[in-house]
Amino acid sequence: MDEELYKENLLDHNRHPHNKRVISGEHHEAEARNASCGDRGVLMLAFDEKGTVSDAAFQGEGCAVSQAGLSMLTDKLKGMTTRELKLLSPGDIYTMLGVQISPGRANCALLGYAALEKILKDLR
Amino acid sequence: MCGPTGVGVLWGKHELLEKLEPGVYGGGIVEKVMLEGASWRESLARFEAGTPNIAGAIRLGAAVAYLENVGVKNIYTHTQVVVKEALAHLREIPGVRILAEGDSERNIGIVSFVMEGIHAHDLAEILGREGVAIRSGHHCAEPFVTALGVSATARASFYLYNTADDIGALIAGIKKAKEVFKV
Numbered sequence: 001m002d003e004e005l006y007k008e009n010l011l012d013h014n015r016h017p018h019n020k021r022v023i024s025g026e027h028h029e030a031e032a033r034n035a036s037c038g039d040r041g042v043l044m045l046a047f048d049e050k051g052t053v054s055d056a057a058f059q060g061e062g063c064a065v066s067q068a069g070l071s072m073l074t075d076k077l078k079g080m081t082t083r084e085l086k087l088l089s090p091g092d093i094y095t096m097l098g099v100q101i102s103p104g105r106a107n108c109a110l111l112g113y114a115a116l117e118k119i120l121k122d123l124r
Numbered sequence: 125m126c127g128p129t130g131v132g133v134l135w136g137k138h139e140l141l142e143k144l145e146p147g148v149y150g151g152g153i154v155e156k157v158m159l160e161g162a163s164w165r166e167s168l169a170r171f172e173a174g175t176p177n178i179a180g181a182i183r184l185g186a187a188v189a190y191l192e193n194v195g196v197k198n199i200y201t202h203t204q205v206v207v208k209e210a211l212a213h214l215r216e217i218p219g220v221r222i223l224a225e226g227d228s229e230r231n232i233g234i235v236s237f238v239m240e241g242i243h244a245h246d247l248a249e250i251l252g253r254e255g256v257a258i259r260s261g262h263h264c265a266e267p268f269v270t271a272l273g274v275s276a277t278a279r280a281s282f283y284l285y286n287t288a289d290d291i292g293a294l295i296a297g298i299k300k301a302k303e304v305f306k307v
């Protein structure tokens with residue numbers, strides 16, 4: 001099978017997720033769900049006094065695409081400023097995943113992004 | 125039922141339907157309309173407001189005729205054979221946990237299961253590319269899936285058109301998914 005979706009990097013993040021833990025100190029968090037399929041993710045972000053992401057973590061369960069996506073996203077967000085977070089687009093998430101996402105899997109791929117959008121709304 | 129979309133059958137007892145108010149208002153449901161209110165036609169008519177799905181009803185009738193021609197009993201017997209074989213093959217795959225009714229005589233053709241280490245959506249995606257269509261997720265019954273203690277299930281449904289080849293394709297697809305996910 002020509003494996004375009006389940007590339008090694010994505011599978012590795014799924015098997016050994018980065019930052020899958022809870023941030024105990026002060027932080028912002030938001031949950032995103034795909035009601036029809038049951039994917040769930042809680043994104044947690046801690047900010048320093050300058051508004052830069054000092055820590056990022058997640059909790060969740062779901063398919064490899066959604067969970068690897070959350071894992072990669074937490075890596076990516078660390079060190080970003082609030083301004084940079086606001087400039088992120090779904091296209092950046094697809095680039096980050098580095099695999100072909102079909103329309104049917106867009107909600108899985110963007111689960112973490114949906115949680116991030118909620119956090120940014122709360123920050124305002 | 126091998127019929128078209130957008131049409132279905134609601135079976136209800138006449139005396140109970142008589143007590144129900146219409147859910148949707150429209151042409152053909154009223155007996156008498158006054159400024160203060162309205163009275164409804166007999167039970168069945170009052171639930172079919174407006175122009176009914178005529179083409180859909182005719183096609184559903186054709187589907188019923190087709191199934192009666194094949195024979196409901198024959199379909200049941202065929203499905204039994206297929207389900208029995210599917211259950212037997214699935215049980216041989218390490219990591220597969222069957223959640224469906226395991227007694228094939230009581231199973232009407234729905235085999236839901238989970239695969240250790242592969243989320244149901246990922247399994248469905250890989251199977252789909254192998255030409256095997258299964259359903260994955262909550263199946264519109266999230267509280268029940270939660271009660272089963274899993275986040276989602278995979279579900280293969282068998283009917284009068286399924287053959288042993290289809291089971292072979294399902295089993296081969298699951299094995300392929302296991303290779304991809306290295307479980």
